[in-house]
Amino acid sequence: MPGKKILMLVGEFTEEYEIFVYQQAMEAVGHTVHCVCPDKKAGDIIATSLHDFEGHQTYTEKPGHNFQINKSFDEVNLDQYHAVYCAGGRGPEYIRTDKRVQAMVRHFHETKKPIFTICHGVQILVAVDGVVRGKKVAALAACEPEVTLAGGTYIDLTPTQAYVDGTMVSAKGWTALAAFIRECLKVLGTEIKHAD
Incomplete structure (x- = not known):
């Protein structure tokens, strides 16, 4: 089976693990991941962030790698x-207002292509009418009201689980990347077999 092409939507201060780990895992099994940011060209640099959970009431944010x-x-x-991936972190809160980003997400929704979202990535999806309506979606707990207001059902997973609703794969955050990537690969039709 030939590799698939995945469009990754990112912005400044997107969660670094959700960019780097996802891209490298997909490319390791033969898929192509194109990472795009509004008004950026190939070769341009964006800053990323790293969210961590250290016992406070909410996550902390530290500088990630460029x-x-x-x-x-x-x-x-x-x-x-073949699919679109909305990485989380702080990038989604501002790129979701970009009409071109909304049109991209609408394309994948209307053509029934797979949509993958993790953490705050769901903020991009809820900005486009109908994308999460009737869907069960996982995300960072802080995004629950947005999922509900957009007509979806928020799924409260453990930090290491992923959820599949049709061709939509979602998870709470970067601690779930192993499960999330595994489910994305299944939706893409990718099989990994181990020799005896």
């Missing part, structure tokens, strides 16, 4: 992609 965008935003041809 990330190099590998596809120019304005050159994206949506028909070439």
Whole structure:
């Protein structure tokens, strides 16, 4: 089976693990991941952040590693992609207001292509009418009201679980990346077999 093409939507201060780990895991099994950010070109750098859970009432945020965008935003041809992935962190809160980002998400929803979301990534999805309506969706707990107001059902998973509703895969945050990636691969039709 040929590898699939995945469009990753990111912005400044997107969660670094949800970019780097996801991209490298998908590319390790032969898929292509194009990471795009509004008004950025291939080769441009964005700052990332690292959210951690250290016993406070909410997460802490620390500087992550810089990330190099590998596809120019304005050159994206949506028909070439098999799935879209909305990484979390702080990036989603501002890129979700970009009408071009909304149009991209709408394309995947209307063409019934897989949609993958983790942590705050769901903020991008709820900005597009109908995308989470009737769906069961996991996300960071702080996003529960947005999921509910958009007509979805918030699923409160453990920090290491992922949830699949049709072709939508979701999870709470980066601690669930192993399960999340495993479920994304299944939805993409990717089989990994171990030799005896």
